[in-house]
Amino acid sequence: MPSYEGLAELMFPDVGLTPEHFENIYPPRQAKEGGRITRIAPSPTGYLHLGVLFTAMINKITARATQGVFYFRLEDTDKKREVEGGAEDILRGLNAYGIRPEEGFVAPDEIVGDYGPYRQSERAEIYHVYAKSLVAQGLAYPCFCSEEGRQTARSEQERQKVRTGYYGEFALCRRLTPQQASECINQGESYVVRLRSQGSEQNRIVFDDLIKGKIEMPENDEDLVLLKSDGIPTYHFAHAIDDHLMRTTHVIRGDEWISSVPKHIQLFKTLGFRPPKYAHVSPIMKDDGGGKRKLSKRKDPEAAVHYYAEQGYPADSVMEYLMTIASSDFEDWRRRSPKSPRSEFPFNLKKMSVSGALFDIDKLNDVSKTVISGMDAEQVTQAVLEWAKEYSPEFYTLMNRDYEYTKGIFSVDRGGPKPRKDIAKWSDTPDYTAYFFDETYAITDELPENINPRDGAEILDKYTLVYDAEQDKQQWFETIKAICPQVGFCPEVKEYKKNPEGYKGHAGDVSTIIRIAVTGRRNTPDLCGIMRLLGKERVLKRLQDFGYNLSNRI
Numbered sequence: 001m002p003s004y005e006g007l008a009e010l011m012f013p014d015v016g017l018t019p020e021h022f023e024n025i026y027p028p029r030q031a032k033e034g035g036r037i038t039r040i041a042p043s044p045t046g047y048l049h050l051g052v053l054f055t056a057m058i059n060k061i062t063a064r065a066t067q068g069v070f071y072f073r074l075e076d077t078d079k080k081r082e083v084e085g086g087a088e089d090i091l092r093g094l095n096a097y098g099i100r101p102e103e104g105f106v107a108p109d110e111i112v113g114d115y116g117p118y119r120q121s122e123r124a125e126i127y128h129v130y131a132k133s134l135v136a137q138g139l140a141y142p143c144f145c146s147e148e149g150r151q152t153a154r155s156e157q158e159r160q161k162v163r164t165g166y167y168g169e170f171a172l173c174r175r176l177t178p179q180q181a182s183e184c185i186n187q188g189e190s191y192v193v194r195l196r197s198q199g200s201e202q203n204r205i206v207f208d209d210l211i212k213g214k215i216e217m218p219e220n221d222e223d224l225v226l227l228k229s230d231g232i233p234t235y236h237f238a239h240a241i242d243d244h245l246m247r248t249t250h251v252i253r254g255d256e257w258i259s260s261v262p263k264h265i266q267l268f269k270t271l272g273f274r275p276p277k278y279a280h281v282s283p284i285m286k287d288d289g290g291g292k293r294k295l296s297k298r299k300d301p302e303a304a305v306h307y308y309a310e311q312g313y314p315a316d317s318v319m320e321y322l323m324t325i326a327s328s329d330f331e332d333w334r335r336r337s338p339k340s341p342r343s344e345f346p347f348n349l350k351k352m353s354v355s356g357a358l359f360d361i362d363k364l365n366d367v368s369k370t371v372i373s374g375m376d377a378e379q380v381t382q383a384v385l386e387w388a389k390e391y392s393p394e395f396y397t398l399m400n401r402d403y404e405y406t407k408g409i410f411s412v413d414r415g416g417p418k419p420r421k422d423i424a425k426w427s428d429t430p431d432y433t434a435y436f437f438d439e440t441y442a443i444t445d446e447l448p449e450n451i452n453p454r455d456g457a458e459i460l461d462k463y464t465l466v467y468d469a470e471q472d473k474q475q476w477f478e479t480i481k482a483i484c485p486q487v488g489f490c491p492e493v494k495e496y497k498k499n500p501e502g503y504k505g506h507a508g509d510v511s512t513i514i515r516i517a518v519t520g521r522r523n524t525p526d527l528c529g530i531m532r533l534l535g536k537e538r539v540l541k542r543l544q545d546f547g548y549n550l551s552n553r554i
């Protein structure tokens with residue numbers, strides 16, 4: 001008469017090891033007291049999603065705050081959904097945003113640590129040892145129900161208006177004796193391995209989610225699948241075993257898993273493990289015409305981290321922005337500590353949004369403008385060149401023609417106490433730099449309404465005569481003021497405001513005309529600096545050309 005042990009032996013004849021073996025080779029970590037062990041455990045099913053980067057960041061800072069360990073495990077058990085090179089993409093992406101796990105896969109071809117293998121597809125032996133042990137104790141069993149049989153059962157449950165699923169009286173194979181189950185196996189029937197749930201719907205479990213707070217749910221009574229018919233574990237089973245053996249203390253993951261927590265807690269307990277603490281991160285949301293929805297892989301280009309590289313957002317901007325959505329008090333902290341590294345921010349999971357923070361591209365742009373305004377000209381030039389080389393070859397040719405000149409462009413209005421915040425991403429720079437090159441210079445803005453072309457032409461005429469390429473900013477503005485009376489404009493704005501009827505305009509208008517002539521725009525950084533960089537010859541030509549253009553409009 002086969003016993004549970006006999007059944008286990010029949011199911012796993014090649015498994016000789018016991019759970020104790022793994023308990024011994026993966027002993028509890030020697031982390032600092034209170035050090036949190038966290039992980040990111042993505043599946044290589046495509047490109048790096050913003051949500052994974054976000055969750056990885058939260059895991060990393062949670063571990064770092066307590067001098068714990070943050071590691072990377074690859075959950076590659078679903079071969080059908082696996083994308084070639086997917087794992088490398090994810091790691092390369094994380095690394096590019098400054099996230100280099102300390103253990104597991106730390107980079108595309110670098111694995112470190114004593115708690116591996118860190119790739120689930122290499123852990124089959126471990127899962128089988130635990131599955132065998134559960135079967136031997138009568139806590140798991142083989143289930144021979146076919147897909148059609150399961151479908152019929154589901155229809156029957158729907159007809160009876162009861163919960164669908166494999167539980168209680170509907171869990172047919174749970175009633176098979178070891179003898180009956182052994183016979184099916186001996187006849188070569190295919191089977192999955194299910195947990196023999198010890199739970200009841202009537203009981204409630206309560207757990208304290210570190211983000212969402214106290215959560216109460218019915219206990220699990222489903223005989224969930226542990227191993228599929230090909231011996232590959234389900235997420236639930238692998239989660240319990242891996243996070244136990246890798247000694248994870250805090251499981252911080254997407255909140256699509258929250259409804260599975262009763263299953264997970266039961267699995268941990270059945271396996272004799274202590275459950276980890278859970279923190280479920282709400283998805284990043286998008287405002288979709290008034291309603292909120294999850295940022296979608298399919299609909300939203302900004303869901304893919306690659307989008308930010310293509311647009312040329314510095315990694316630092318993206319991470320800084322993600323911190324603003326990770327923690328409601330990050331921005332206050334940043335205002336108080338504008339220069340401090342983010343690592344000094346006292347992050348607390350409890351400050352995370354429970355319902356899901358809204359992704360706001362305007363906010364990202366603002367954050368990024370501040371980040372970029374803090375970079376020096378050298379850093380900006382290098383980053384622009386790097387971006388352009390990959391994403392905008394023609395622009396790269398312009399930028400790379402004369403390094404010092406390019407650096408000069410990004411030096412205008414940079415480095416002072418109040419740097420301009422006018423570049424949000426490197427893809428803004430072809431437009432931002434257009435007038436520095438004759439190939440891309442064009443008059444794009446109109447004259448201000450109050451100035452007629454005749455006056456404009458006269459101003460340019462007069463200015464051409466006194467323009468001195470060597471002047472500093474102050475002298476430059478004095479020169480502009482000096483031509484005002486000659487053309488009926490007021491040198492002082494204050495004066496003009498007192499008596500607007502008495503003048504055609506003021507010194508600001510005069511400089512606007514010069515600005516349009518030289519740059520084609522009404523709004524630019526420091527015009528004196530721009531003119532110095534452009535050089536006398538080019539400036540004179542532009543002043544004359546635009547003066548001519550205006551005279552033709554008269």
Ligand code: GLU
Nearest residue numbers: 041042043075252253254
């Ligand atoms: N592989 C799972 C996923 O990508 C991981 C969830 C977890 O962190 O436990 O959703």
